[in-house]
Amino acid sequence: MRLTLKIWRQEAPGATGRMVGYQVDDADEDMSFLELLDVLNEKLILSGDEPVAFDHDCREGICGSCAMVINGEPHGPQKATTACQLHLRHFRDGETIVVEPWRAAAFPVVKDLVTDRSAFDRVIAAGGYISAPTGAAPDAHATPVPKANADRAFTAAACIGCGACVAACPNGSASLFLGAKITHLGELPQGRPEQDDRVVRMVEQHDAEGFGGCTNTGACTVSCPKEIPLDVISQLNRDYLHATTGSRRSA
Amino acid sequence: MTAYSEFSVGEPIADTAAPDGPIESRWERRRFGVKLVNPANKRKMRIIVVGTGLAGGSAAATLAEAGYQVTSFCYQDSPRRAHSIAAQGGINAAKNYRNDGDSVQRLFYDTVKGGDFRAREANVHRLAEISVQIIDQCVAQGVPFAREYGGLLDNRSFGGVQVSRTFYAKGQTGQQLLLGAYQALERQIDAGRVEMHTRHEMLELVVVDGRARGVVVRDMVTGEIETHLADAVVLASGGYGNVFYLSTNAKGCNVTATWRAHRKGALFANPCFTQIHPTCIPVSGEHQSKLTLMSESLRNDGRIWVPAQAGDTRSPKDIPEDERDYFLERQYPAFGNLVPRDIASRAAKNVCDAGRGVGPSGLGVYLDFSEIIERTGRDAVAARYGNLFDIYERITGEDPYEVPMRIYPAVHYTMGGLWVDYDLQSTIPGLFVVGEANFSDHGANRLGASALMQGLADGYFVLPTTIGDYLATSRLEPVAADAPEVREARAQVTERIERLLAVDGTRTVDSFHRELGHIMWDHCGMERTEEGLRKALDLISELRREFWRSVKVPGSADTLNQSLEKAGRVADFLELGELMCLDALHRTESCGGHFRAESQADGEAERDDEHFSYVAAWEFTGAGEAPVLHKEDLVFDHVTPSQRSYK
Numbered sequence: 001m002r003l004t005l006k007i008w009r010q011e012a013p014g015a016t017g018r019m020v021g022y023q024v025d026d027a028d029e030d031m032s033f034l035e036l037l038d039v040l041n042e043k044l045i046l047s048g049d050e051p052v053a054f055d056h057d058c059r060e061g062i063c064g065s066c067a068m069v070i071n072g073e074p075h076g077p078q079k080a081t082t083a084c085q086l087h088l089r090h091f092r093d094g095e096t097i098v099v100e101p102w103r104a105a106a107f108p109v110v111k112d113l114v115t116d117r118s119a120f121d122r123v124i125a126a127g128g129y130i131s132a133p134t135g136a137a138p139d140a141h142a143t144p145v146p147k148a149n150a151d152r153a154f155t156a157a158a159c160i161g162c163g164a165c166v167a168a169c170p171n172g173s174a175s176l177f178l179g180a181k182i183t184h185l186g187e188l189p190q191g192r193p194e195q196d197d198r199v200v201r202m203v204e205q206h207d208a209e210g211f212g213g214c215t216n217t218g219a220c221t222v223s224c225p226k227e228i229p230l231d232v233i234s235q236l237n238r239d240y241l242h243a244t245t246g247s248r249r250s251a
Numbered sequence: 252m253t254a255y256s257e258f259s260v261g262e263p264i265a266d267t268a269a270p271d272g273p274i275e276s277r278w279e280r281r282r283f284g285v286k287l288v289n290p291a292n293k294r295k296m297r298i299i300v301v302g303t304g305l306a307g308g309s310a311a312a313t314l315a316e317a318g319y320q321v322t323s324f325c326y327q328d329s330p331r332r333a334h335s336i337a338a339q340g341g342i343n344a345a346k347n348y349r350n351d352g353d354s355v356q357r358l359f360y361d362t363v364k365g366g367d368f369r370a371r372e373a374n375v376h377r378l379a380e381i382s383v384q385i386i387d388q389c390v391a392q393g394v395p396f397a398r399e400y401g402g403l404l405d406n407r408s409f410g411g412v413q414v415s416r417t418f419y420a421k422g423q424t425g426q427q428l429l430l431g432a433y434q435a436l437e438r439q440i441d442a443g444r445v446e447m448h449t450r451h452e453m454l455e456l457v458v459v460d461g462r463a464r465g466v467v468v469r470d471m472v473t474g475e476i477e478t479h480l481a482d483a484v485v486l487a488s489g490g491y492g493n494v495f496y497l498s499t500n501a502k503g504c505n506v507t508a509t510w511r512a513h514r515k516g517a518l519f520a521n522p523c524f525t526q527i528h529p530t531c532i533p534v535s536g537e538h539q540s541k542l543t544l545m546s547e548s549l550r551n552d553g554r555i556w557v558p559a560q561a562g563d564t565r566s567p568k569d570i571p572e573d574e575r576d577y578f579l580e581r582q583y584p585a586f587g588n589l590v591p592r593d594i595a596s597r598a599a600k601n602v603c604d605a606g607r608g609v610g611p612s613g614l615g616v617y618l619d620f621s622e623i624i625e626r627t628g629r630d631a632v633a634a635r636y637g638n639l640f641d642i643y644e645r646i647t648g649e650d651p652y653e654v655p656m657r658i659y660p661a662v663h664y665t666m667g668g669l670w671v672d673y674d675l676q677s678t679i680p681g682l683f684v685v686g687e688a689n690f691s692d693h694g695a696n697r698l699g700a701s702a703l704m705q706g707l708a709d710g711y712f713v714l715p716t717t718i719g720d721y722l723a724t725s726r727l728e729p730v731a732a733d734a735p736e737v738r739e740a741r742a743q744v745t746e747r748i749e750r751l752l753a754v755d756g757t758r759t760v761d762s763f764h765r766e767l768g769h770i771m772w773d774h775c776g777m778e779r780t781e782e783g784l785r786k787a788l789d790l791i792s793e794l795r796r797e798f799w800r801s802v803k804v805p806g807s808a809d810t811l812n813q814s815l816e817k818a819g820r821v822a823d824f825l826e827l828g829e830l831m832c833l834d835a836l837h838r839t840e841s842c843g844g845h846f847r848a849e850s851q852a853d854g855e856a857e858r859d860d861e862h863f864s865y866v867a868a869w870e871f872t873g874a875g876e877a878p879v880l881h882k883e884d885l886v887f888d889h890v891t892p893s894q895r896s897y898k
Binding site for chain 2: 011012028029030031032034035038039042044045046048049050051053055056057058059060061062063064065078081085087089110111114116117118120121124125126128129130131132133134135136137138139140141143144145146147150151153154157158160161184185188190191
């Protein structure tokens with residue numbers, strides 16, 4: 001296959017970036033999208049240019065490292081698929097493909113397609129856990145968990161923290177990411193004692209990082225490679241309201 | 252100059268930390284025997300942890316909870332992305348929740364036997380004991396394990412053992428366990444007890460007065476070289492399967508942290524013990540950058556076959572039953588498609604070598620679900636394996652409900668690693684090694700669902716206990732930031748980076764890595780021979796010279812430079828590969844994942860307990876220089892070594 005790529009090149013944080021066009025003549029439909037970038041980078045290195053920097057690691061859709069907007073969509077056109085699992089058979093010979101980094105105020109560009117997503121770590125650090133110091137645990141069967149709750153917790157816990165939801169959102173909100181963690185921990189009896197503090201602190205951190213508010217466009221769940229359902233955001237709102245009204249602690 | 256293969260044999264080594272006496276109470280006695288650190292003193296002590304996977308993440312969180320100051324490093328942009336996240340199947344624990352006869356003793360026995368009697372009994376027993384606490388800990392953290400309608404935890408059988416002791420969270424068990432450890436770690440970061448450095452890569456160990464006292468790291472964004480000093484250093488940097496270039500490891504997985512420690516005096520044990528997993532998606536072309544595992548659980552219902560005749564290129568549907576060879580069922584009627592990983596992998600290689608492999612490359616065998624789909628219906632199969640079928644379809648573009656999957660073995664896990672004693676301390680005092688980075692518990696072959704168990708046992712429970720004994724009994728003077736050892740370590744790092752950039756040759760780093768991978772796969776892969784290994788030693792040493800003559804690393808040192816990162820890692824792989832081949836050459840027996848063609852009986856691996864019942868721990872003497880072999884004799888008091896048979 002012959003493909004034309006238009007890729008965002010930016011040397012450093014804060015530097016002025018620009019779209020640069022490249023041609024790859026020997027692409028193969030069995031290649032993954034990242035392998036296409038590998039092939040391009042090998043050519044760039046041999047011709048004395050700097051290769052395109054991009055985050056990637058497991059290349060099997062679970063680590064959440066890879067992060068790029070392909071033809072206007074986070075992770076590209078295939079539903080429920082990370083960029084590393086997207087293969088070229090979904091593109092046409094001769095096609096021009098536009099590749100950009102995540103665009104969100106809370107994810108500044110580090111270089112080319114690499115962004116700084118450490119805001120996500122800080123949101124988790126603000127309460128996205130259950131305080132269970134090592135050694136303090138009762139027997140695993142001490143507290144049965146109804147299967148329906150366990151399954152919902154699992155569905156929400158499948159989030160890989162890639163940030164596609166933020167990149168897709170017109171407001172740059174991380175509500176889907178945040179709601180997923182609130183739902184995962186809140187569905188489990190072990191997570192209940194800290195439920196109120198958790199949601200208040202995590203929302204405060206979310207806002208402090210510069211993520212926007214949610215206006216229910218649903219673009220996040222459409223772009224999510226793990227298909228985290230939109231109802232985790234309703235859960236987030238419900239828990240937040242519960243935690244900040246009435247006799248409960250206020251924000 | 253002595254040839255590399257002319258190694259010498261040095262003093263044997265002994266595990267001096269392991270208590271003797273009844274194996275059931277060794278860990279209890281060791282815990283009572285350790286000296287404790289006063290809580291007020293813990294606050295003044297700093298421990299460095301390199302790596303944030305299951306072992307490193309759990310260790311850093313637990314050490315901080317205990318009151319130590321912790322500095323943690325990972326090369327990824329977040330500690331949540333370490334490659335433990337990709338583990339699919341599950342985690343073993345001797346809970347006996349199924350009442351099917353499981354026990355600590357049985358898990359211990361299965362693990363020693365599964366490792367083909369090349370692991371240390373005392374360590375494995377401790378692992379089996381701790382397994383039950385791990386599940387309790389993870390449930391308390393909110394790990395969403397699979398549950399039954401009654402609300403209790405579900406189990407499945409795994410890896411050919413006869414009990415159901417595997418806890419799981421769909422095909423994402425590693426992800427869920429890692430998120431548990433990661434969240435515990437973030438809690439400590441928020442509390443100010445862990446100083447976290449993401450996008451930092453350890454490039455050198457600082458050893459002062461014979462003790463590990465710090466690391467030199469590179470900030471991968473700014474290129475700045477930093478020194479971090481501490482009272483002890485923990486390496487949790489994972490395995491070295493990427494020496495083969497293609498493996499199921501993440502692209503960034505590398506040997507640099509452990510290899511740098513090896514060069515500074517830590518012995519490297521059993522480097523040739525690598526696990527090749529039978530069910531991976533085959534290579535589709537030269538562009539291939541990594542391999543993807545299809546969970547072992549698929550072998551419960553899929554049947555493996557190839558055409559009976561070489562060169563049969565018909566589509567699988569057009570090949571009638573009597574012209575198919577279900578070779579595992581034929582060769583191993585008792586275990587059939589469920590033989591252990593090493594045996595299934597070799598059998599697939601043999602039929603492909605005989606020209607009967609399938610797919611464009613001829614390196615593949617069919618894993619066929621048509622029979623189970625016919626018997627139970629498509630929906631039942633989708634409920635059990637739907638997620639895996641989707642992954643397969645996404646990568647290959649083929650629908651496994653309609654055509655058989657094609658699979659081929661791939662490098663998956665490395666049992667070898669830095670030598671550690673019972674306390675998980677390496678031969679450098681103050682340097683501890685946990686998880687896949689050490690060699691300790693899996694012998695020559697790891698059982699399925701045991702890697703997660705070992706990583707978390709080391710990080711949550713073993714290390715936090717044993718490292719205290721070292722800190723309580725060592726008099727550690729502060730190290731000056733400009734001490735000669737620190738300056739030397741920093742100079743080694745900067746000189747090496749300058750050297751890599753200065754070559755400015757004609758070949759990319761990846762091209763060298765690919766070539767090294769081919770050499771390792773061809774000669775130090777599923778089947779090893781003396782002739783092949785000797786050839787590989789020559790090829791690798793030539794390739795290493797070529798690398799330093801003609802590698803091309805663009806860009807500069809003071810910016811994000813992914814080519815430079817890779818170049819440093821490949822340079823270390825080029826040294827490690829040589830040691831792996833030498834280890835494989837010296838071990839003339841077959842055992843577990845190490846199959847020497849010269850050592851077989853009736854086509855099966857033949858162990859040589861009389862000569863090789865030891866851990867081979869290698870001492871570094873210089874790049875390309877003959878290393879020194881130190882042996883740790885393995886003593887089996889509780890399990891009697893037997894020849895494995897699955898026929």
